[in-house]
Amino acid sequence: MESTTxxxxxxxxxxxxxxxxxxxxxxxxxxxxxxxxTFFNENSIRTRRNLRGEIEGRSLAINQDIFKAFHQxxxxxxxxxxxxxxxxxxxxxxxxxxxxxxGMSSKLAAVKMRTHQLMSQMTSFQATSNQxxxxxxxxxxxxxxxxxxxxxxxxxxxxDRAITAEFFTAFRxxxxxxxxxxxxxxxxxxxxxxxxMEQMASFQETALERLYRWTQNQCRNIDxxxxxxxxxxxxxxLQDRPVLLKYVVDEYCTVRRGLVARSFLDAxxxxxxxxxxxxxxxxxxxxxxxxxxxxAWLHQMTPTEKENAQALLKGCDKSDITELVKGALANIxxxxxxxxxxxxxxxxxxxxxxxxxxxxxxxxxxxxxxIGEVVPNSALIETLNDVFDQCHHTFLTSLESHVQRLxxxxxxxxxxxxxxxxxxQLLNLLRDVLSGGHxxxxxxxxxxxxxxxxxxxxxxxxxxxxxxxPRVDQAAYTxxxxxxxxxxxxxxxxxxxxxxxxxxxxxxxxxLLSNEQATSxxxxxxxxxxxxxxxxxxxxELLSNIPGMDSSSLQSFLVKxxxxxxxxxxxxxxxxxxxxxxxxxxxxxRRALDTVLSIYEQLYDAVHNPANCxxxxxxxxxxxxxxxxxxxx
Amino acid sequence: xRQSRSATLKMMVDRAPNDRQINKLPPxxxxxxxxxxxxxxxxxxxxxxxSNRLVSAGLKISKVIILGNVAxxxxxxxxxxxxxxxxxxxxxxxxxxxxxxxxxxLQVPFNLQIWDTAGQERFKCIASSYYxxxxxxxxxxxxxxxxxxxxxxxxxxxALKANTxxxxxxxxxxxxxxxxxxxxxxxxxxxxxxxxxxxxxxxxVSSKCGLNIDTFFQRxxxxxxxxxxxxxxxxxxxxxxxxxxxxxxxKTENPIGGMEKRKRLKNDCCNS
Ligand SMILES: Nc1nc2c(ncn2[C@@H]2O[C@H](COP(=O)(O)OP(=O)(O)OP(=O)(O)O)[C@@H](O)[C@H]2O)c(=O)[nH]1
Ligand SMILES: [Mg+2]
Numbered sequence: 001m002e003s004t005t006x007x008x009x010x011x012x013x014x015x016x017x018x019x020x021x022x023x024x025x026x027x028x029x030x031x032x033x034x035x036x037x038t039f040f041n042e043n044s045i046r047t048r049r050n051l052r053g054e055i056e057g058r059s060l061a062i063n064q065d066i067f068k069a070f071h072q073x074x075x076x077x078x079x080x081x082x083x084x085x086x087x088x089x090x091x092x093x094x095x096x097x098x099x100x101x102x103g104m105s106s107k108l109a110a111v112k113m114r115t116h117q118l119m120s121q122m123t124s125f126q127a128t129s130n131q132x133x134x135x136x137x138x139x140x141x142x143x144x145x146x147x148x149x150x151x152x153x154x155x156x157x158x159x160d161r162a163i164t165a166e167f168f169t170a171f172r173x174x175x176x177x178x179x180x181x182x183x184x185x186x187x188x189x190x191x192x193x194x195x196x197m198e199q200m201a202s203f204q205e206t207a208l209e210r211l212y213r214w215t216q217n218q219c220r221n222i223d224x225x226x227x228x229x230x231x232x233x234x235x236x237x238l239q240d241r242p243v244l245l246k247y248v249v250d251e252y253c254t255v256r257r258g259l260v261a262r263s264f265l266d267a268x269x270x271x272x273x274x275x276x277x278x279x280x281x282x283x284x285x286x287x288x289x290x291x292x293x294x295x296a297w298l299h300q301m302t303p304t305e306k307e308n309a310q311a312l313l314k315g316c317d318k319s320d321i322t323e324l325v326k327g328a329l330a331n332i333x334x335x336x337x338x339x340x341x342x343x344x345x346x347x348x349x350x351x352x353x354x355x356x357x358x359x360x361x362x363x364x365x366x367x368x369x370x371i372g373e374v375v376p377n378s379a380l381i382e383t384l385n386d387v388f389d390q391c392h393h394t395f396l397t398s399l400e401s402h403v404q405r406l407x408x409x410x411x412x413x414x415x416x417x418x419x420x421x422x423x424x425q426l427l428n429l430l431r432d433v434l435s436g437g438h439x440x441x442x443x444x445x446x447x448x449x450x451x452x453x454x455x456x457x458x459x460x461x462x463x464x465x466x467x468x469x470p471r472v473d474q475a476a477y478t479x480x481x482x483x484x485x486x487x488x489x490x491x492x493x494x495x496x497x498x499x500x501x502x503x504x505x506x507x508x509x510x511x512l513l514s515n516e517q518a519t520s521x522x523x524x525x526x527x528x529x530x531x532x533x534x535x536x537x538x539x540x541e542l543l544s545n546i547p548g549m550d551s552s553s554l555q556s557f558l559v560k561x562x563x564x565x566x567x568x569x570x571x572x573x574x575x576x577x578x579x580x581x582x583x584x585x586x587x588x589x590r591r592a593l594d595t596v597l598s599i600y601e602q603l604y605d606a607v608h609n610p611a612n613c614x615x616x617x618x619x620x621x622x623x624x625x626x627x628x629x630x631x632x633x
Numbered sequence: 634x635r636q637s638r639s640a641t642l643k644m645m646v647d648r649a650p651n652d653r654q655i656n657k658l659p660p661x662x663x664x665x666x667x668x669x670x671x672x673x674x675x676x677x678x679x680x681x682x683x684s685n686r687l688v689s690a691g692l693k694i695s696k697v698i699i700l701g702n703v704a705x706x707x708x709x710x711x712x713x714x715x716x717x718x719x720x721x722x723x724x725x726x727x728x729x730x731x732x733x734x735x736x737x738x739l740q741v742p743f744n745l746q747i748w749d750t751a752g753q754e755r756f757k758c759i760a761s762s763y764y765x766x767x768x769x770x771x772x773x774x775x776x777x778x779x780x781x782x783x784x785x786x787x788x789x790x791x792a793l794k795a796n797t798x799x800x801x802x803x804x805x806x807x808x809x810x811x812x813x814x815x816x817x818x819x820x821x822x823x824x825x826x827x828x829x830x831x832x833x834x835x836x837x838v839s840s841k842c843g844l845n846i847d848t849f850f851q852r853x854x855x856x857x858x859x860x861x862x863x864x865x866x867x868x869x870x871x872x873x874x875x876x877x878x879x880x881x882x883x884k885t886e887n888p889i890g891g892m893e894k895r896k897r898l899k900n901d902c903c904n905s
Binding site: 272277278288289292293295296297299300303304307359363366370 | 694696727728729731733744746748758759761762763765766795796797
């Protein structure tokens with residue numbers, strides 16, 4: 001209702017409007033009021049009445065000013081300090097600008113037409129560039145894996161530098177590249193790949209050449225290859241060129257050979273540091289010691305040299321290192337051959353006697369085997385072989401001449417039928433020779449050779465000298481000599497055959513002597529006729545009736561037998577007593593008595609046989625054969 | 634030249650097996666029965682090994698010889714140590730046998746050359762040629778055979794005669810496994826007395842069960858190493874005194890190295 005009233009009342013409306021007005025917010029009004037306060041100084045009725053006119057006047061003056069100004073602008077008047085173009089000028093200039101803009105725009109359109117082509121070219125260039133940079137990446141990767149860096153190349157090729165671990169890295173790389181190239185070949189690119197391979201091959205060639213020279217130089221100045229890992233690597237690399245490897249190893253061997261030879265001479269003449277050990281040549285007067293020490297020195301040198309050679313060659317995985325080492329050792333030990341041979345040959349003379357010579361050949365043979373295991377097929381072994389042959393030969397010659405000399409001194413058998421002095425001397429010689437050679441396990445054939453060379457002529461001589469004696473003396477003398485030989489020989493090995501042979505010889509003599517002894521006993525006991533009668537007893541004949549077999553004849557035999565039982569030795573042959581061996585004497589005696597006993601036995605049986613009609617046989621022959629046997633035993 | 638060698642030694646790849654690595658001096662079997670009393674390597678030896686002063690010297694070698702009556706068990710001793718085997722059957726040594734064992738002592742490579750000689754009389758003429766230049770002498774006897782103990786002085790005398798410098802001497806009783814504790818004590822009593830008389834270090838071992846075998850040889854290796862390195866140190870020092878910059882010492886005590894050393898030191902000693 002109220003609003004209806006307000007609308008209806010214009011005054012209320014005005015009031016409300018004024019009330020609502022907020023001057024402080026109305027800038028225009030504030031401005032107008034400010035302007036107003038510049039000329040409305042006095043608030044009086046009169047000034048209030050004039051205010052409207054005043055405002056309108058002012059407004060007019062302002063419009064006039066504007067008009068004047070615009071006029072000036074249009075006419076292009078120079079006003080104060082400003083150059084103000086006339087509007088017409090502006091207009092014509094704007095027109096001109098419009099025109100040139102249009103021109104430019106059409107030009108632009110034309111250019112745009114043309115750059116479109118460029119743009120598309122650009123895009124295609126961009127694509128090419130992308131591809132190219134891709135390719136470049138691939139290429140640099142390729143170079144990285146298929147080419148050496150400049151540093152690596154210098155490492156491989158500069159001869160004046162020392163070999164370092166980097167060298168081997170580069171070398172391995174070039175080999176690896178060469179290997180990889182083979183794979184690469186399967187993907188085409190033949191020309192490039194071949195080129196790379198050629199390049200790598202040439203690098204390797206130079207590198208190996210360089211390595212070869214360095215290694216050779218190292219080998220010349222080497223102390224102990226064990227401590228030099230670069231050298232080991234170098235040798236391993238040089239396996240690719242067996243010839244170079246061989247040269248290097250040869251160089252090493254040459255150096256060691258000289259060193260070993262020098263050390264050998266030092267050991268001979270100077271001795272060890274501070275004179276320990278003493279020089280080997282101090283013992284030159286004792287051939288066995290001298291030769292033994294020299295050979296032992298050589299033997300003791302081999303392990304160290306072997307160790308060194310193994311250390312040097314341990315990188316060789318492409319061939320059998322044991323063979324290489326053996327070859328190197330053969331080479332290294334060659335240097336000692338000459339001084340060794342010289343000295344050995346000097347020592348080996350027939351003058352030192354067969355026993356010492358035999359010892360020497362035993363020693364040399366021992367070292368032939370021992371050193372031969374370490375360095376077979378070497379000049380050293382060849383030298384030892386030669387020297388051994390020479391020594392053995394000298395030994396045999398010397399033995400022969402000694403045997404000959406002693407044989408000449410052997411006297412004919414003396415009265416006592418004991419072996420002459422010379423036989424003993426010869427046996428002493430044999431003993432000396434055999435015990436000298438005993439140091440090493442001698443071959444049976446060697447022993448029997450030595451034995452033959454002494455015994456064969458000796459036995460011959462014995463047979464010869466004994467041949468001039470009566471039969472029994474001959475047998476006894478031979479038995480004595482052979483017995484002596486047998487007992488001195490039985491101390492040695494490898495002479496079984498010879499001992500058997502001697503045993504056979506003695507057996508023959510024993511048989512002969514027993515036979516002789518038995519015959520002599522039968523004769524002494526007067527048993528000869530009894531024997532004959534017993535054997536030739538005819539049928540039906542009574543033994544007791546036969547002359548010589550009657551109880552009184554038998555009685556004389558039995559008395560003699562009793563005497564023999566009392567002193568069994570009394571009836572022995574003179575030669576029997578001269579036998580050296582008690583057991584031989586016993587054998588002969590036993591065999592002879594056995595013969596007698598068997599006759600006694602027959603006789604006893606015959607006497608006790610009732611068919612022979614002996615009266616009271618137990619009183620004729622009271623002793624049974626067994627009792628007699630026991631008494632004689 | 635020498636420099637590059639020293640560089641390469643450090644790069645050595647090969648090492649001795651663990652039980653052949655010695656970094657502390659192993660003690661004697663009985664403290665009361667040894668003439669070698671030191672409880673550690675000599676200071677100059679240790680410092681030389683640490684500082685690589687011996688680098689130019691290459692591989693070191695010492696030589697040990699083993700003597701004693703027939704069948705006391707010398708070869709078994711060596712075979713047990715070098716090959717870890719034991720053979721009940723007796724097989725006589727012909728002349729001499731050889732083995733070598735590699736050690737690393739204070740990280741320095743070292744070879745022990747072992748010469749096993751024959752006890753049979755007939756081989757004596759060969760065996761005795763190996764006595765010269767020995768760094769250590771092992772006189773072996775059979776603990777179950779007192780006669781073999783009584784032969785020891787003669788064996789040692791032979792070995793000493795061949796050497797002007799006294800080597801290290803060990804008296805070792807073998808076949809410990811065959812004796813009861815009580816029986817052993819009785820023998821040990823006599824053996825230690827013998828050891829004292831011979832100025833030797835006493836050990837007892839069994840090759841059959843391996844008792845003391847490794848420690849015994851480690852002890853030998855360490856003691857010979859100690860002696861030879863300290864001698865080398867002395868020689869380096871004396872060569873410095875001579876003021877001859879060219880004097881370098883070479884390696885081994887083996888026949889060959891030894892000779893070279895001898896030559897260089899000629900000025901040093903007058904008995905040549
Ligand atoms: N029970 C036992 N037997 C041993 C031991 N050591 C060695 N033997 C035995 O002793 C015997 C001789 O051993 P070797 O080592 O060959 O004797 P050797 O001292 O080398 O003899 P030569 O070479 O002739 O001087 C062999 O039968 C071995 O089995 C041991 O520790 N215990
Ligand atoms: Mg043996």
